[in-house]
Amino acid sequence: MLKALCRTLCLTLPWMAQAQAASVVFLNPGYSDETFWVSYTQFMQSAARALGMPLTVKYSEREPTLALRQAREVFEGPQRPDYLVLVNEQYIAPEIIRLSRGSGVKLFLVNNGLTEDQTQMISSHPERYPPLLGTLTGNDEDAGYQTLTALIAQLPAKAREQGVELLAFSGLKNTPVSQQREQGMRRALAEHPEVALRQVVYGGWGKQRAYEQTQLLLERYPNTQLVWSANDEMAFGAMQAFTEHGHQPGKDVFFSAVNSSPAALQARVDGRLSVLVGGHFSLGGWAMVLLHDDALGLPINRDGQHDHQVPVLQLIDEQKARRWLKLEQQANYGVNFKQYSAEGKGADYRYPFLIGPVQY
Missing domain, CATH: 3.40.50.2300 (Response regulator)
Known part of the structure; x- marks a missing residue:
């Protein structure tokens, strides 16, 4: 009887362990x-x-x-x-x-x-x-590099010859991902001496903070043509401030972002975001x-x-953005x-x- 019970338990316990996810x-x-x-x-x-x-x-x-x-x-x-x-x-x-x-x-x-x-x-x-x-x-380092490289390519050669001004929005100083994306951005920047990085600010990943920072930055650097951002929320905050100052995203100022939120994907489809990287x-x-x-x-x-x-x-082009939205x-x-x-x-x-x- 005892042997039969032990045999039953030996057969049952593994099944119970598997059943318990x-x-x-x-x-x-x-x-x-x-x-x-x-x-x-x-x-x-x-x-x-x-x-x-x-x-x-x-x-x-x-x-x-x-x-x-x-x-x-x-x-x-x-x-x-x-x-x-x-x-x-x-x-x-x-x-x-x-x-x-x-x-x-x-x-x-x-x-x-x-x-x-x-x-x-x-x-x-x-x-x-x-x-x-x-x-x-x-x-993430590669993402920072890709976004700025693709962002610079948005401008015609003649505009690049005349010099380009760039603003960059990083996330948090004490977050590895933020540091790595910024490092990638700086690696791309080193390959393009025609681009002048005016300032890097830390928007804390937030839209409102980036919006407030951009209002001040536009007073200092009104000729900014490129805006690099470590995520989409900060890009949208900066974009709002530029729009209020009479600029047209995707026309006279070009934005990049990292993320694949529905809002970011739609902005890529609409052309308001010129460069988008996502998938993380x-x-x-x-x-x-x-x-x-x-x-x-x-x-x-x-x-x-x-x-x-x-x-x-x-990198997410317009076609991929439409597919990801679906x-x-x-x-x-x-x-x-x-x-x-x-x-x-x-x-x-x-x-x-x-x-x-x-x-x-």
Whole structure:
């Protein structure tokens, strides 16, 4: 009788473990009504539903202290998730990693990875900081480079010969993504001595702040022809100020932005945004694919790497903008997330989204 019971349990327990889907909490650093982070969450939730994984999202409203409090609640709560997905916004990741020690929760970083100094500090103190499961970041330096390069190309050669004035809107000084996009912008600038960068300002990713900054900047630099922005909200704020001063976006002043929100895509279609790069909203969804496979016991570091820079950011022309606007209306954005999983595939399988940009 006892042997039969043990045999039954041995057969049943693995099935029960598989039936209990891995749970995930995402510490979203943005505002709960912030266009980018809301759309980011929606794509991530689509992936979670498709993969059968419970996902809880906690918005920190751009308050690091709130994010830390939320992290403590996750690690100390009675029902801890299997995974916590976080962003190194405002350099907050090391403290959350430290707080996770002994919790049994696996941590995965998206969008903003650790800085070199943070990586060195964590590796030097393994007794304080448990290892991360992995990191997915975008090609942000390349995005900054591409946007300014394409923006300069909007001007005719004659205009460039006469000299061009540029204003740049970066995000936050203490956010890796913002730094990397700005670095890419400066790399492109070094290749174009005919372009004079008048000023870089930090708009904090917000439309209203960029609008107010632009009103002052236009008094100093009324002949500005190019406006580079690290996201779409700041571009729209600057665009509003230029319009109020009698300028025509896409005609006598040219704007670039990073993001693929419906408003940004429509502005690209309309020509108000002359250059647009997007696709980084997908990183959370691809992270869910990896966590799904890890929960099944499948190796997710198939190339021997735990930290990946994923080429998700790509230039969006008018045609692609129209197509992406239609995808916004489709279930799961028209993406079959299960097809990207390693489940049921051979040992030589490699995740396509780690190798090259996924075409939508």
